[in-house]
Amino acid sequence: MSARTIGVGLISVGWMGRLHTRSYKSIPERFPELGVRPRLVIAADAVAEAAQQAVDQLGYERCTTDYRDVLSDPDVDVVSICAPNFLHKEFALAAAEAGKPFWIEKPMGRNVAESVEIARAASDAGLVTAVGFNYRNAPAVSHARELIERGALGMITNVRTSFLADYSSDPQGALTWRFERERAGSGVLGDLLSHGFDLATFLVGEIDEVSATTGTYITERAKPTSANASHFSKSAGGEMKTVENEDVALVIAKFASGAIGTFESSRIAIGPRAEYVIEVYGTEGSLRWDFQRMNELQVSLRSGENYGYTDVYMSPGHGDFARFQPGGGTSMGFDDLKAIEAALFVESVVTGEQKAPSVHDGLAAARAADAAERSAESREWVALPR
Numbered sequence: 001m002s003a004r005t006i007g008v009g010l011i012s013v014g015w016m017g018r019l020h021t022r023s024y025k026s027i028p029e030r031f032p033e034l035g036v037r038p039r040l041v042i043a044a045d046a047v048a049e050a051a052q053q054a055v056d057q058l059g060y061e062r063c064t065t066d067y068r069d070v071l072s073d074p075d076v077d078v079v080s081i082c083a084p085n086f087l088h089k090e091f092a093l094a095a096a097e098a099g100k101p102f103w104i105e106k107p108m109g110r111n112v113a114e115s116v117e118i119a120r121a122a123s124d125a126g127l128v129t130a131v132g133f134n135y136r137n138a139p140a141v142s143h144a145r146e147l148i149e150r151g152a153l154g155m156i157t158n159v160r161t162s163f164l165a166d167y168s169s170d171p172q173g174a175l176t177w178r179f180e181r182e183r184a185g186s187g188v189l190g191d192l193l194s195h196g197f198d199l200a201t202f203l204v205g206e207i208d209e210v211s212a213t214t215g216t217y218i219t220e221r222a223k224p225t226s227a228n229a230s231h232f233s234k235s236a237g238g239e240m241k242t243v244e245n246e247d248v249a250l251v252i253a254k255f256a257s258g259a260i261g262t263f264e265s266s267r268i269a270i271g272p273r274a275e276y277v278i279e280v281y282g283t284e285g286s287l288r289w290d291f292q293r294m295n296e297l298q299v300s301l302r303s304g305e306n307y308g309y310t311d312v313y314m315s316p317g318h319g320d321f322a323r324f325q326p327g328g329g330t331s332m333g334f335d336d337l338k339a340i341e342a343a344l345f346v347e348s349v350v351t352g353e354q355k356a357p358s359v360h361d362g363l364a365a366a367r368a369a370d371a372a373e374r375s376a377e378s379r380e381w382v383a384l385p386r
């Protein structure tokens with residue numbers, strides 16, 4: 001059987017744009033049963049040099065500095081939206097209008113209003129979508145979900161989620177779009193906890209209500225000196241500007257199931273580098289996953305011989321592990337989670353059935369972040385709309 005060609009259009013050639021591209025490329029090898037051969041058609045970036053790199057380094061056939069060229073290209077079947085947050089709504093609405101299924105990075109919109117518009121546009125156009133909630137795809141998370149679903153942990157009582165990173169811990173870190181309310185929306189609530197809210201929802205169900213507090217501790221940063229500075233770039237000596245969104249957030253939550261939980265996040269933590277942890281506790285056991293030790297799941301079951309955690313090393317049989325490594329103990333990496341995401345997106349496009357996290361999941365995370373922001377302002381509990 002000859003493979004079906006899927007024309008890929010990319011909008012924004014930054015960290016995520018490059019990673020989406022590598023992920024599409026891996027589909028024929030990692031997911032041969034999809035019978036899909038991605039064709040890298042056209043990439044857009046506002047910075048001409050970055051757009052050109054998409055041709056020279058990534059293998060796109062053509063490039064442009066105008067995203068509209070991607071959406072109007074008849075060879076493009078699917079679109080990746082990997083732009084900074086403030087452009088997501090414009091690009092997603094345009095993709096929906098052009099009838100192109102899109103894979104959009106998180107946070108989907110800068111706020112709930114934008115996320116509602118994006119979700120509605122995709123639904124009205126009848127498009128399948130994907131949102132960049134890659135941590136769902138870790139085999140350890142798949143195994144955790146399986147354990148929870150088959151009742152191994154008993155009734156879920158509480159959840160602890162903490163997303164602690166150090167990417168902004170240096171006061172000389174450049175003031176890129178991520179620190180501006182106009183271009184990013186919220187700070188860690190959207191940037192990091194969108195993943196946390198999604199992961200907790202994926203494992204234990206919908207969040208009903210939250211109470212939160214937030215803080216900004218590095219209140220000024222220097223503007224970047226180069227056009228393609230990232231949030232990992234340093235910018236000593238540039239013009240100082242105010243940081244407009246939160247560095248740290250603490251959220252407590254009630255889930256629809258009756259479970260309760262905490263969500264903690266920082267982008268200025270010193271020590272944890274990308275320590276993204278979820279712990280789920282039940283009446284019969286608990287589990288703990290840390291992205292920094294992505295290939296392990298710590299599990300403790302009352303029925304086990306010993307209390308305390310057992311480290312379960314990911315092996316063939318856990319989630320999609322076997323697609324990447326033949327034997328347990330050999331590690332998968334972050335990029336592999338995105339390869340799975342690409343496959344879920346493309347499978348959604350090919351089958352017409354939504355397999356990847358959708359715009360509705362993007363909206364659910366936005367609602368949790370928005371409720372947390374409102375709670376931090378009002379100092380009251382805020383219910384999430386249904």
Ligand SMILES: NC(=O)c1ccc[n+]([C@@H]2O[C@H](COP(=O)([O-])OP(=O)(O)OC[C@H]3O[C@@H](n4cnc5c(N)ncnc54)[C@H](O)[C@@H]3O)[C@@H](O)[C@H]2O)c1
Nearest residue numbers: 012013014015016045046047082083084085105106107132
């Ligand atoms: N899923 C994850 O774990 C994850 C990780 C990192 C970033 N992200 C998300 O991915 C998105 C992009 O983040 P990034 O780290 O790749 O950013 P980045 O800064 O590395 O890249 C952004 C790119 O967008 C380009 N751009 C700016 N304006 C544009 C325009 N008008 N048209 C086309 N391109 C334009 C920039 O030139 C740059 O190349 C953000 O929404 C971010 O939250 C998700």
